[in-house]
Amino acid sequence: MSCRYLVVIDGMQTERLCNITSAFPVVNGVDSRVIVTTTIKKIAKRCSSNNGRVYKMKTLDDSDSEKLFFEVFSKGKCSIADAKELQASALLKKCDGLPLALVSKAKFLKSEENLTKIKCEDACRKLCAPEITEDTLGKMHGVLVSSYESLSSLVLQQCLLYFCMFPRGHRVRRNPLIRRWLAEELVQVPPGDALDTTPQRIAVENLETLIDRSIIQSTEVSTSGNVKRCQPPGMMLEYIVRKSMSQNFITLLCGESATPREWEYVRRLSLHDYCVTKLPKGLSRLRTLAVFPTGDAAKYEPTLNFAKYDLLRVLDLEECEGLNDRHLQNICNLVLLKYLSLGGCISEVPKKIAKLQWLETLDLRRTKIEKVPVEVIQLLQLKHLLGKFQLIEGDCRKANPEDLSKRSTLETLSGFVAGESEGFPQLMSHMKRLGKVKIWCKSTASKRNLNHLEEAIKVFIRDGNEWPHRSLSIDFQECSDPFLGTLQAPGSLGSLKLHGNLRQFPQFVTKLNRIEELCLSSTNLSRGVLLLGSRLDTLKYLKLIEDNIGPLEIRPKHFPSLRQIWLVGVQSLHDVRTGALPHLTSLHMICESLDGLAGIEIACLKGLKEVRLHSRVDQGTKDAWKEAARGHPNRPDVLAH
Structure with missing residues (x-):
């Protein structure tokens, strides 16, 4: 005699129990269920491996969060309108839509006698403190402690x-x-x-x-x-901030908050909305400094005395708009620096940067720097160079290619400008450890420079057979003489991103031994059949970004391994046909003006598990996708992007 059953296992924390479903019989014609809840995604996937389904619980949106919080808070105490007058809603920002946090905080405030605005603000500071013993917060605090100690x-x-x-x-x-x-x-x-x-x-x-x-x-x-x-x-x-402060792991200053008495013991300091002109004179052991000013505070020139912070390893000032070249001159004396991120009005890198022989990351993306000296790429430990610049004219001849091939540790060059003068195109092929490269081709680029660049790209792709996860991004939108049409570069890439007008699908891509991710932006290849006469057997991820996409056909025989498609139409997205892509699990249709299914037949996408739409797409289109998903065997999730 067979019977139906419903088994719920709540809070599974170990993989050893993931095969527990095998203990329950499966009887044809009898609809039974085993439901497992867990906070660990790996366990959820293991439990659902045999035709199961993972449902990710969503947090409450702002409206539902406010409704739950104020209903619990005001029940039997005051009206919701009165509760809002107390500014208790300031606590909502710390709950992130988590029901347990919302209910716990609401009950905690409700238990306070003679509640005022000041008490509400004080409660914000007390929550998640290690010494909390109130029953109303005990469960929530226990969850936080358990997560940390696990x-x-x-x-x-x-x-x-x-x-x-x-x-x-x-x-x-x-x-x-x-x-x-x-x-x-x-x-x-x-x-x-x-x-x-x-x-x-x-x-x-x-x-x-x-x-x-x-x-x-x-x-x-x-x-x-x-x-x-x-x-x-x-x-x-909230919990880790208090934990970190109590362990003296990180010292955090916000606004005009009180400062520690013994500054000489501070090793990591983070300033949030704090006036750096008021920083004390101590900090002799400081190893990490990060500044996150807000509003007008970002524009003030920081008066940091870098001469006294000679033990610094990490310096993050990219949010500081008031930085200038004089600051960088002083920073170049911090010879132990390993990580440096800058912003502001810095426009020149001094040659004395050669003193930073331990520097591993140099992030100049938020600065005004357009040219860097050759001393930068000669730093022995530098692995990540980030920005948009050229070499100073004439510096290319100062670099010894043979020495660069032996000593360069550069892994990320994101990126450089190929322009009129010599520079990175001539040296790139000698940087043997490069894994990620981004290139901007300017209209001023000479034919000679483009030839050097083409040769460097060939070497980069060819060596991709040994370094399979290499990533290449080329922006040729301003280049009047595109070279990609004649590029022949057998090899491998993990990721390729192309931005700029193309007359046809770049043939060198179809000649690659292996490529997993391809992004085409503003290429004008979003109409007709995307790829003709060739196959990209190894491609798993495809992204198209255009003003207008469609009519477009993506044929299964051209992309047999495709798992994910992103179609981003800035103005329109319509008339898209995909055919039966056997491995496609994720479809992103990102266009605010999307109308219905835009020609997609999701019934033929047998493995589809999720569809993502623009967050502001109209309700009728959302409903059409949800209705189509309900008729699909996998019932894929329809989510807002």
């Missing part, structure tokens, strides 16, 4: 604490975060680990672990699904 190592815990370097609401960029961890030496290879294990790889795994355990939230992903930006939920941020 991390398997001190290194992981410190990687989490590092997030409080950034202001509330700051979407932390993945790559700079990892580079800072490495510069801080928070991540090292344990003795006895495999020879191919690197600090970089461990740092990436640590971030993935924090996101996998839902302790850190991903807020933006790349075309290939990798995290680009992330941040801790509001309540977790």
Whole structure:
């Protein structure tokens, strides 16, 4: 005799129980369910591997958050209107739509006698403190403590604490975060680990672990699904800020808040909306300094005395608009620096930057620098050079190509301008460790320079057979003599991004032994059949960005391995046909004016699991996609981008 069953396993935390479903019989014709809840994404995927489904719980939006909070807070105490008068809504920003946090905070405030605006503001400061014992907050606090203590190592815990370097609401960029961890030496290879294990790889795994355990939230992903930006939920941020301060891991100053008495013991200092002109004279042991001014504070010229911070390893001033060339002259005396990020009105890199022999990351994207001296690329430890610049005219001849081939450690060159004068195009092929390159081709680029650039790209792609994850981005929108039509470059790339007008699909792409990600922006290839006469067997991720997309056909025989499509129509997106792409799981139709399904037949996309639309697309189009998803065997999620 068979019977139906419903089994719910709440809060699974170990993979050893992921095969528990095998203990329950599967009887044809009997509809039974095993439901597992977990905060760990890896476990959710394991539990759903046999035709199961992962449902990601969403947080409440602003309207529902406010409704829940004020209903609990005002119940039996005062009206919702009166509650809002107390400015209790300031607490909502720290809850990030999490029901437990909303209810806990509302009950905590409700229990306060003679509640005033001042008491509300004081409650904001008290929440998540380690000494909390109130029953109303005990459960929420226990969840935070459990999440922190469940991390398997001190290194992981410190990687989490590092997030409080950034202001509330700051979407932390993945790559700079990892580079800072490495510069801080928070991540090292344990003795006895495999020879191919690197600090970089461990740092990436640590971030993935924090996101996998839902302790850190991903807020933006790349075309290939990798995290680009992330941040801790509001309540977790409150907790780690207090934890970090109590352990003297990071000292955080906000606004005109009180400052520590013993500044000589501060090692990591982060200033949020704080006037750097009031910084005390101590800080003799300071190793990390980050400044995040807001409003007019960003425009003031900082009066930091860099001569006294000679132990600095990490310096982040990219939000400071008041920086000038004199500041960089002084910064070049900090010989132990490993990570340097700058902004403001800095327009020149002095040759004395050669003193920074330990520098690993130099980020100049927020500055006004257009040319750099050859001393920059001769820094022995430099791995990541970020900005948009050329070499100073004549400096190319000062570089020894043979010496550069042996000694250059540069991995990221993002990026350089190919213009009239000699420079990076002549030297790029000698930088053997490059993994990511971004290039802007100017209309002033000479034929000779374009030839050098073409040769450097050939070498970069050819060597991609040994370095399979190489990324190349070329912006040729201003180039009057595009060279891509004649480029022949067999080899491999992990990612290729092309921006600029193309007469036809670039043939060198179809000759690659391997390519996984392709992004075409403003190429005018968004009409007709995208690819004719060739196949891209290894392509998994395709992104098209155009003013107008359609009519467009993406044929399965041309892209047999495609897993994800991004179609971004700035003005219009219509008449798109994809055919039966067997491996496609994610479809992004990003256009505010999208009308209905735009020609897509999702029934033929058998593996489809999610559809993402523009956040401001009209309700009728949202409903049409949701209705189509309900009729699909996988019932894919329809989400706003």
